[in-house]
Amino acid sequence: MNSTGSSFVYVTYIRTTPERLWQALTEPEFTRQFWADTVQDCDWKVGSSWKLMIPDGRVADAGEVLEIEPHRRLVLSWQNQFKPELKAEGFSRLVYSLEQQGEMVKLTVTHQIGRPGSQFIEKVSGGWPIILSSLKSLLETGESLEATRRWPEGI
């Protein structure tokens, strides 16, 4: 966090290829397993709309593709659609960066918003570690973490 904004950065190293990791980050049959049964509605082109859909069809978050470089970098604008106080914070910026390092891929996830003390960034800071841990488990063992396979009840 700095004086003008809030940010969350998470790095994980995954034994996979950039191609497989990219597929896992973007394709519904993977995200359903490690990202609480959600799917993304997007055609993955710069300027395309992006939506994170929960199993009952509601939109959890929405934005658009700002940059895309397959297997290397994806930048999204991202606004929560669920909670009025989070939606009111406006658009955040999410960057996935993938870097091959030997037998591993270094994945860096950076989530930022242009306001200090953001509740939205605090919220996602609690969520990303388990989602990205589950993604690593899925790609390395074939099984995601059990706790991330369903959308939490009552949300």
Add this chain to the structure above:
Amino acid sequence: MPEFKPKTVYVTYIASTPEKVWDALTSSEFTRKYFWDRSIELERKLGGDFALLLPDGTANVRGKVIAWDPPHKFAVTWHVEWPAEFSKLPECHVTYELARAGEAVRLTLTESHSWDVPDAILSGGRSGWPAILSALKSLLETGKAPAIKMEPPVAMIEAIRNLKF
């Protein structure tokens, strides 16, 4: 006693049990596989001695055990002895906390400091811990720790050289 404030926190979830994660954190059989070949030397009690040793026996880090609550919480004071020019850094505290999270274990690593540490110095831990704990997770979930190569922490070394103490 100076106050130590958390400066770096890293959380990972591991498909394992708290007991297995605890063993991986506290025994050399495991640390050698995921912590760049370092052995842990540990008196398993509060106030006990702690060290991380390089394969040739040189102490990389030395400290004391300041929390010992198996398999929930383990904390040490952490003074870097090697490379020698790092040894002027004041000691920090490194804490591991383990909690069950469904069928997995949530492992939280916290690095706390007693002084206003420049970001360039914090960058050493901020790039190192994700690699170490990613390797630990792979080891426990797949039986095999990956080799994660890191570049030397150039910005950190430069910042340490410029420290005025």
